Amino acid sequence: MTGESDFLASLRPLAAAAAARGLADDAAVLELGGTRLVLTHDMLVEGVHYLPADPPEDVAWKLLAVNLSDLAAKGAAPVGVLMGYMLGDNAWDRAFADGFGAALRKFGVALLGGDTVAAPAGTARVLGLTAVGEAKGPVPSRSGVRAGDVLFVSGTIGDAGAGLRVLKGELPASEALAARYRRPEPRLAAGEALAPLVSAMMDVSDGLLIDAARMAAASGVRIGIDLARVPLSDAFRTALGDAQGARLDAATAGDDYELLFAVPPERAATVAALADLLDLPLTRIGAASAGRGLGLSDGGETLPLPERLGWEHG
Amino acid sequence: MTGESDFLASLRPLAAAAAARGLADDAAVLELGGTRLVLTHDMLVEGVHYLPADPPEDVAWKLLAVNLSDLAAKGAAPVGVLMGYMLGDNAWDRAFADGFGAALRKFGVALLGGDTVAAPAGTARVLGLTAVGEAKGPVPSRSGVRAGDVLFVSGTIGDAGAGLRVLKGELPASEALAARYRRPEPRLAAGEALAPLVSAMMDVSDGLLIDAARMAAASGVRIGIDLARVPLSDAFRTALGDAQGARLDAATAGDDYELLFAVPPERAATVAALADLLDLPLTRIGAASAGRGLGLSDGGETLPLPERLGWEHG
Numbered sequence: 001m002t003g004e005s006d007f008l009a010s011l012r013p014l015a016a017a018a019a020a021r022g023l024a025d026d027a028a029v030l031e032l033g034g035t036r037l038v039l040t041h042d043m044l045v046e047g048v049h050y051l052p053a054d055p056p057e058d059v060a061w062k063l064l065a066v067n068l069s070d071l072a073a074k075g076a077a078p079v080g081v082l083m084g085y086m087l088g089d090n091a092w093d094r095a096f097a098d099g100f101g102a103a104l105r106k107f108g109v110a111l112l113g114g115d116t117v118a119a120p121a122g123t124a125r126v127l128g129l130t131a132v133g134e135a136k137g138p139v140p141s142r143s144g145v146r147a148g149d150v151l152f153v154s155g156t157i158g159d160a161g162a163g164l165r166v167l168k169g170e171l172p173a174s175e176a177l178a179a180r181y182r183r184p185e186p187r188l189a190a191g192e193a194l195a196p197l198v199s200a201m202m203d204v205s206d207g208l209l210i211d212a213a214r215m216a217a218a219s220g221v222r223i224g225i226d227l228a229r230v231p232l233s234d235a236f237r238t239a240l241g242d243a244q245g246a247r248l249d250a251a252t253a254g255d256d257y258e259l260l261f262a263v264p265p266e267r268a269a270t271v272a273a274l275a276d277l278l279d280l281p282l283t284r285i286g287a288a289s290a291g292r293g294l295g296l297s298d299g300g301e302t303l304p305l306p307e308r309l310g311w312e313h314g
Numbered sequence: 315m316t317g318e319s320d321f322l323a324s325l326r327p328l329a330a331a332a333a334a335r336g337l338a339d340d341a342a343v344l345e346l347g348g349t350r351l352v353l354t355h356d357m358l359v360e361g362v363h364y365l366p367a368d369p370p371e372d373v374a375w376k377l378l379a380v381n382l383s384d385l386a387a388k389g390a391a392p393v394g395v396l397m398g399y400m401l402g403d404n405a406w407d408r409a410f411a412d413g414f415g416a417a418l419r420k421f422g423v424a425l426l427g428g429d430t431v432a433a434p435a436g437t438a439r440v441l442g443l444t445a446v447g448e449a450k451g452p453v454p455s456r457s458g459v460r461a462g463d464v465l466f467v468s469g470t471i472g473d474a475g476a477g478l479r480v481l482k483g484e485l486p487a488s489e490a491l492a493a494r495y496r497r498p499e500p501r502l503a504a505g506e507a508l509a510p511l512v513s514a515m516m517d518v519s520d521g522l523l524i525d526a527a528r529m530a531a532a533s534g535v536r537i538g539i540d541l542a543r544v545p546l547s548d549a550f551r552t553a554l555g556d557a558q559g560a561r562l563d564a565a566t567a568g569d570d571y572e573l574l575f576a577v578p579p580e581r582a583a584t585v586a587a588l589a590d591l592l593d594l595p596l597t598r599i600g601a602a603s604a605g606r607g608l609g610l611s612d613g614g615e616t617l618p619l620p621e622r623l624g625w626e627h628g
Contacts, residue, residue: 003404004430010411017424019394028426030394032448033349041396041444043429045437080333080344082355084398084442090317097324110331112342114355115442116318118362124437128398128429130355130444134346 004312021141024218026070026202029139038076038133042067046125050182051167056092057099058182059127064103066205067131068186069257073203075140075195076133078107078188083114084128107188137196140261144200145219149262151286152271154187156233157208161253162240176235184257190278194261197270201261207254207310212286213294215260222291227251227298231283244298254311262288318626335455338532340384340516343453352390352447356381360439364496365481370406371413372496373441378417380519381445382500383571387517389454389509390447392421392502397428398442421502451510454575458514459533463576465600466585468501470547471522475567476554490549498571504592508575511584515575521568521624526600527608529574536605541565541612545597558612568625576602 008023015023019030027040044066046052050059064081071078081104087093104111112132119126145151163181165171187203194201200219204211209225216223227247240246263271268284275282296303322337329337333344341354358380360366364373378395385392395418401407418425426446433440459465477495479485501517508515514533518525523539530537541561554560577585582598589596610617 003401003407004432006404007399007401007407007411007430010408011414011425014411014415014418014425015427017394017426020424020426023425023427025427028394028396030426030446032351032393033347035347035349037346037351037446039394039396039426039444039446041398041428041442043398043400043431043442045400045431045433047434048432079346080331080342082342082353082444084355084357085321086357086359086440087317087321090320093317093321094324097321097328101324101328104328110334111325111328111337112331112334112344112353113329113337113339115357116321117357117359117440118318119359119440120361120438122436123359123440124434126400126431126433126437126440128355128357128442130353130396132344132351132353 025141026073029074036135036139038071038074038135038139039130040067040070041128041130042070043126043128054182056095060096060099061103061183063127063129064100064107065184065186066257067129068107068188069184069203071131071133072186072188072191073201073259074135075137075191076135077192078109079132079134080110080112082112082130085114085116086119086125086127087116088125140195140198140201142200142202142215143218145215145221145223145262145288146199147221147288147290148265149199149288150265150268150284151223151262151288152282153204153208153231153285154190154259154280154282156231156236156281157256157258158236158250158253159233160184160255161249162236171239174235174239177239181255184255186257187259190259190280193274193278194259197267198261198263201259204256204258204260205254208251208256209294210310211260213309216294221288222293222295223286223288224295224297225286227296227303229283229285231281248306252306252308252310339455340387350449350453352385352388352449352453353444354381354384355442355444356384357440357442368496370409374410374413375417375497377441377443378414378421379498379500380571381443382421382502383498383517385445385447386500386502386505387515387573388449389451389505390449391506392423393446393448394424394426396426396444399428399430400433400439400441401430402439454509454512454515456514456516456529457532459529459535459576459602460513461535461602461604462579463513463602464579464582464598465537465576465602466596467518467522467545467599468504468573468594468596470545470550470595471570471572472550472564472567473547474498474569475563476550485553488549488553491553495569498569500571501573504573504594507588507592508573511581512575512577515573518570518572518574519568522565522570523608524624525574527623530608535602536607536609537600537602538609538611539600541610541617543597543599545595562620566620566622566624
């Protein structure tokens, strides 16, 4: 999408402040007084980031969760949010507000403010959220991976993508997969616990392979991903199996909102211990080496990169 | 617009944090580790908040300026912004980015981050901005007016509303008025200087009368506005004259982005001195008394309130 690349290229010189991290990270990091603020803004567009038939409560959850996922990737605890809301159908709006309230309570986040607007008829609903978090320790970036680091991912990959196909009627019904598309879980506790240990961390929103490629590019290393190690859920295996094609689907589907992170090899045991403590799978899926770009294998076999690594939108 | 009132009523219980100020102020005030952050989020919708034919550079300016105006009303200095941008036509996007950069430089504000999205065809462009500011001193609210206070407004009122009519072809061409609609001036220096002096302050965005009525309601006082004292520009007088009807137009038009504030009467002289220092008119337009609601007069004559006080949108 060259329009977006052009636009971001025009904006990058405006983001000269160190806090902006060159617009290439999940969030901005602003040191003010003695406080380390982490700020992110993500939008959802009806028909692009959620399905028009998705329940409003789930859309509300997703709007909050995708932003909290950016905070999680930076090891920040959420403080509050400001929402930009486009009014539409009254019943939908009310259900959205109920769901948004439930999600805020679940994550212990305050609604600080925002704006509501009416929109001309025929306009797709556009929702924006700014999340403000506070980091007590170091804030990992995407660019810190060093050759020799091992790569991990949290949870399971590909469920949300399969869930979208379920909801479109392309796969048999599966509540587990649909829920993973509609209600991503921001990995806040894991992000906070991992932040002091990792060389680099980001959330997987556009697809494991494309996000790993971005991490490799930002860090100036080569990242190799072993498809055979990509963690799949039972629901995913039931729907799509775990052959190479299914694994490629999982690794390029996006909407996972899991954490992708790199640690020096001597910390791999600490990560394993943390996985037990958090009751969350943290799976070793690859390693970084000197070089550039992304490498893909399946067990011992080297694979060519698929043409599409994930979503190219921002 | 009952949809919006319902929606805000549903959200208000979620905004229990003191920082949210009950969603009834221009901005949220977040105290974090010795730092007093002021946060606001305002959106612009094509065809609602700006004209589709407005130059993209001016839309960029306006998106920044309306948010900085909220910071000004809270006496905060801007630190940075996060933008939610809907991509459209490439040339428009590029011109917007140029204009946005120029506006950021003019106000010394950093772009910290944000999101870009594509939208389905036919969707009106929706832009969102979160502005982060820092207040070194007290942060005035809308609710601090006391009986006996005098009311002031900065700059001139009604120009932007007249400018919109110029741009719609309803009034003869006037660059000065059109510029006031397209390029509002956030009163940042005045806001910072006034914050320690005022009992209450807000920006005038929806119309002087409706915003004064909101200030009266929030403060639990009656506010009387003297139409004869409402400051009009030469350009406004040329276009519309200064008879009572024109003054009512000015006071209900909105988009002024001037500061409305109350001070105890003994500080009126300090305000006058500040106006000289800032080279910005600060005009006494009324007073607060015990009671409720808004009162309107024109010189000595008491007037009934007009049916429409300003824009009811948020």
